[in-house]
Amino acid sequence: MSLCRKFAYVFSVLILSYTMQLSAMVMPKTVIEPINIVINNPQAKQHIQLQSVKINGVIIGSVAKTQVEFTLYNPNAIDLEGQLQFPLIAGQTVNGFALDINGQLRDAVAVEKAVGQQVFEDITRTKVDPALLEKNSTNFYKLRVYPIPAKGARTVRLDIVQDLNVVDKKQLVFQFPLMFSEQVQHLQAKFTINQLSEGVDASIGAKALTVSKNKGNSEVLINEKNYKSPSESLQIKVPAYLNKPIISTQEFQGQTYFYAQIPAPQSVHALPRVAPKNIAIIWDASASAQARNHVKELDLLEQYFKKIQNVQVKLLVVRDQAEPIQNFDIIQGNWRELRRTLEKMVYDGATNAEVMRVPDKVDVAFLFTDGLFNFGSGVFPDTNIPLYAMSASAGADDGLLRQLAQKNGGAYLDLLKISLVAALESLQLRQAYVSELSAEGASELNILSPIAENGYYLVTGILNQPRASLHLKIQQPDGTISNSTIELNNEELKQDHFAAAAWASMLVNKLSANTHLNQAQIVRLGKQFGLLTQYTSLIVLDNVSDYVRYEIEPPAELLTEYRQRLADVVQEKKQTQQEHIDRVAQQFKQKQAWWDQKFPKGNIPKININKRKDLAGRGGNEAYEDSTTDIIAQAIEVPATMAEPTDMMEAEAIPPVPTANKAVARQLGLNGNTQQSASIQLKKWTPDEPYIKRLKAAKAEDLYAIYLDEKPSYANSTAFFLDVSDFMFEKGQNQLALRVLSNLAEMNLENRHILRILGYRLLQAKQYPLAIPIFERVKQLSPNEPQSWRDLALALDQAGQKQEAINQLWAVVSTPWHDRFPEVELIALAELNAIVAAAPTSLDVSQIDKRLLRNLPLDLRAILAWDADNTDIDLWVTDPNGEKAYYAHPLTYQGGRMSRDFTGGYGPEEFSLRQAKPGKYIVEAQFYGHNQQIVAPATTLMLTLTTHFGQKNQKDEQVILRLKGAKEKVVVGEFVIK
DSSP states (O other): HHHHHHHOOEEEOOOOEEEEEESSSSSOOOEEBBEEEEEETTTTTTTOOEEEEEEEEETTTTTEEEEEEEEEEEEESOOOEEEEEOOOOOTEEEEEEEEEEEEEEOOOOOEEEHOOOOOOHHHHHOOOOOOOEOOOOEEEEEEEEEEEEEEEEEHHHHHEEOOOOEETEEEEEEEOOOEEEEEEOEEEEEETTTTOOOSSSEETTTTEEEEEETTTEEEEEEEEEEOOOOOSEEEEEEOOOTSSOEOOOOOOOTTTEEEEEEOOOOOOSSSOOOSEEEEEEEEOOGGGGGGOHHHHHHHHHHHHHHEEEEEEEEEEEEEEBBBOOOOEEBBBBOHHHHHHHHOOOOSSSBBBBBGOOOOSSSSSEEOOOOOOOOOOOOOOOOOSSOOEEEETTTOHHHHHHHHHHHHHTOOEEEETTTHHHHHHHHHHHEEEEEEEEEEESSSEEEEOOSSSSSTEEEEEEEEEEEEEEEEEEEEEETTEEEEEEEEEEEESSESSSSSHHHHHHHHHHGGGGGHHHHHHHHHHHHHHHHOOOOOEEEEEEHHHHHHTTTTTTOGGGGHHHHHHHHHHHHHHHHHHHHHHHHHHHHHHHHHHHHHHSSSOOOOOOOHHHHHHHHHHTGGGGGGGGHHHHHHHHHHHHHHTTTTOTTTTTSSOOOOOOOOSSSHHHHHHHHTTTTTTOOEEEEEEOOOHHHHHHHHSSSSSGGGHHHHHHHHGGGGTTHHHHHHHHHHHHHOHHHHHHHHHHHGGSSSSTTTTTHHHEEEEEETTTTHHHHHHHHHHHHHHOTTTOOOOOOHHHHHHHHOOOOHHHHHHHHHHHHHOTTTTTTTTTHHHHHHHHHHHOOSSSSOOOOOOOGGOOOOEEEEEEEEEEEBBBBBEEEEEEOOOTTEEEEEBOOOOOOOOOOOOOSBBOOEEEEEEEESSSEEEEEEEEEEEEOOOOOOOEEEEEEEEEEETTTTTTOOOEEEEEEEOOOOOOOEEEEEOOO
């Protein structure tokens, strides 16, 4: 397995990759690509084989739950790590999965997303079998499985829930792909239509399938060996139950949950809305918006303007920022000018919900977006204007958009699920809506939408007694009130396995309108009901020890042993916390001893060079404390004038600054040299890429057009967006530079490495209000990594939020971290004390251990961090003596101190020098090596060079650059001390 881990064996399975194509009058058609398995590994000589696929689907009313088991066989002689990535069509969600452990399928349990990511990565480092299913803010899923053994198989089961589509209010249609890129050795499928034995049709393309009857249900069975995929998906058509409620219940954790589909009564009269005189169109033109079905959106507007004829439109185009409002007059349905503007729209940049403010003096607002708000605070501005949210993307956040639309009497229109006719009706006709929902014998009621969707209302709740009554007060378009009462008799109702999850999911949708305020409740619901949410993932672990170690409640079969062992772990954690603080205090005491020591500032005696080489040869971090103590002792024993520099040092000697009187120089070094001046000179990053050459040769007015021309070729390159944004910042086109840079928020959603780069670059551009939400998101994604807390703290400090900054840094100092983050606490502690010392007003430090409160100001400080996990980057600083400080030589003759070596990812590594000898200090970074599963084309470095650290005149300079391969090194910049 170690060989497998070293060479990063990865395969990806692309499942259910859908693009929706809809027509105006009939049910939307779905183009479904076949399941495809790809191995990105040169040593994997043969394709992964689909040994078998087992499907079991149940349709209840307008909802279907399908379990799909994939057995994947690895014919290669090496183990493989699996990543199965798949989007789902609109209306589909994954609400569970299982992985075979020792031949038995073990159900996943829900954990906080950051915990799931931490546990998976920690455990895979120990070569044990975990599996993790994550969902990002779109309807896109990623399942990670480790390993698929050589010459062996693994079985994964996915549980998928989906809404059926309605055709002309008469039929419901269920679609499911049975298409695979390669032959399946054995396919078994069974679909049961509950409570329905008549009127069911099933087919695959033009081929009709047999529908059998069984105990009042209908069944569709498929059983084939060496199955070859058809070109179309399975379709099952059933009569729409629009005149009969469909109700089911589920017993779950001592409660009885119900799920009801209640047909909406026919309106007394379909009354038209008053035609608006002024309309706002908020058009999301971010990079992700390119994937929306713009044909559907434009067709809807075409038909709408034909109906209302005359109206004034205010168009607000939004990306990372909002463009100035454009005004259009639609006369006699002629909207050619507006249409041309929308057809020529450039899709670029991130999506900032904060700037989607509904313009003043409009009667109604149309919002065209996918709801993937990934820039700024993510909070949509409040409005009292009816808002219609239009979605035409399979990855849209429909829960969020539905809640935004329903706040002020608008509606959410999923253009991939409803016909153009139905969408126009919603915009033009006043609809009946549920004005009051109550119950006798039931509580905790939720309704998906007060306006009927596809002709029915979806209601969930908890039954408090066997018999209950559900009451809906429905206001008709003409103002009249109708009442509907539904009797719920638990003894007669159909039992299912998703009523509880449906209740919880509906509540999560309601809370999603403001996830910032409701995050904790969403997490609780996700964990209790096993839901995939924005903040929770599903995980399977190999044994009870892993569940206990991370305090993850396991499936029922492991629960007894887990609870027996958990008490000991909780007690151990309390003890570990205090031991950690004591250890940091001891390390800080050693650092203070270094800071208090007076180091000579003359040239290096030869005897000391040899002594230090012997000490450094003991081996990096292991020799750190011993070498520090010994070198300090040697440094003060030998007079500074004893010897001249020697070429025995590894780095090329840099001549010291000439001094007329060496005794004076020596005295300045020992006494602090408070009158010296320090400057920072950064090496300008000049990427040698073809697109940069084009930009350099172009006129200023052509820069953005050239960028757009090059962009499709580099859509997945973080380097491209960084380089181009840097170039535009340099040319003074700051707004365009920010737009280009913000594309990083749209790439590989929820990738904390990319978001870190974005945050650092925003800080470099002094865009603190934009940087802070990015670092907050990184901390949500990876709170188990101290860098997440430190990065946010430094952003808060630069934004002037000093108290919150030291609170975040104290979390870094006081938390026991994984041993791959050695002594990160000391780096954070230095920054915490520096902020406290330089703050214009006193800060609350009562929570901080008094042993750790002491500022240690420095003449020079350099900090190196990087974006790639499991990667070793080394910081080098060569001083005027020609002496290089680095991981194997952590203390220089004049007192330059290098922090512990980070070999497991991210850094930071720190060089500190209390009193700097005059001269030049060269700062370099070297790519030493990596142990990544997936190797990025380049590693991005973030370096901060600081003079007068921890003092009132502290000055910081930052640079971002890249290293492409092992052993590559680059000069970052230099300090010059005069």
